[in-house]
Amino acid sequence: MTLCVTDLAVARGGVPVLDGVSFAIEPGAALILRGPNGAGKTTLLRCIAGLQPPLSGQIDGADETIAYAGHADGLKAMLSVRENLTFWAQVFGQRDITEALAAYDLEPLQDRLAGTLSAGQKRRLGLARLMVTGRPIWVLDEPTVSLDAAAVGLFAAAVTAHLGAGGMALIATHIDLGLKAHSFDITPFRAKPSQRSGASDEAFL
Numbered sequence: 776m777t778l779c780v781t782d783l784a785v786a787r788g789g790v791p792v793l794d795g796v797s798f799a800i801e802p803g804a805a806l807i808l809r810g811p812n813g814a815g816k817t818t819l820l821r822c823i824a825g826l827q828p829p830l831s832g833q834i835d836g837a838d839e840t841i842a843y844a845g846h847a848d849g850l851k852a853m854l855s856v857r858e859n860l861t862f863w864a865q866v867f868g869q870r871d872i873t874e875a876l877a878a879y880d881l882e883p884l885q886d887r888l889a890g891t892l893s894a895g896q897k898r899r900l901g902l903a904r905l906m907v908t909g910r911p912i913w914v915l916d917e918p919t920v921s922l923d924a925a926a927v928g929l930f931a932a933a934v935t936a937h938l939g940a941g942g943m944a945l946i947a948t949h950i951d952l953g954l955k956a957h958s959f960d961i962t963p964f965r966a967k968p969s970q971r972s973g974a975s976d977e978a979f980l
């Protein structure tokens with residue numbers, strides 16, 4: 776299975792942002808999305824994750840295969856760390872959360888309510904969630920925000936293990952994660968200002 780994006784055009788708030796984007800990711804590979812603030816990385820990732828439709832083009836290999844981590848951590852504040860991971864494991868039909876707890880050094884925090892965690896601890900939990908989905912393609916938007924250097928290392932190790940097991944990753948980031956991955960700069964694919972689409976068709980802003 777390959778994630779294949781062909782001639783994709785995407786909009787945000789009804790305004791075209793990118794046009795003519797094509798790339799493919801094979802099992803075991805990661806692609807790092809690059810581009811300055813406002814270039815359209817988040818918009819592209821949201822389309823690929825199925826949160827909003829593209830204007831045109833094709834996305835193949837994304838059905839029931841993607842685990843998405845955006846800017847929000849998507850945590851249940853009144854559930855503990857362990858309960859959050861167990862909840863997501865059950866949603867995705869997986870069971871074991873042990874590896875995810877260990878990968879992000881969350882064992883000492885497992886009984887804490889997620890709402891009481893620091894920003895970096897919440898981010899670690901949000902990223903650990905990916906591991907219990909069993910989904911092969913991780914689509915990640917600025918995953919290292921709030922993480923300290925040690926936690927960035929844990930994240931890089933988790934991604935490397937995921938790729939080693941045949942998984943894939945598409946990551947928008949401004950920092951060097953030290954991963955073996957190709958980079959894809961979306962700057963040249965900025966949509967022309969004349970390409971207006973009209974109304975917004977997004978599920979979430």
Ligand SMILES: Nc1ncnc2c1ncn2[C@@H]1O[C@H](COP(=O)(O)OP(=O)(O)OP(=O)(O)O)[C@@H](O)[C@H]1O
Nearest residue numbers: 787788792810811812813814815816817818819980
């Ligand atoms: N909710 C929104 N409504 C309308 N326009 C938006 C919205 N969010 C972002 N935009 C605009 O869409 C364009 C693409 O934004 P996007 O968030 O995809 O860029 P990005 O590359 O992820 O930026 P950053 O590096 O700052 O996170 C920008 O011009 C931005 O101002």
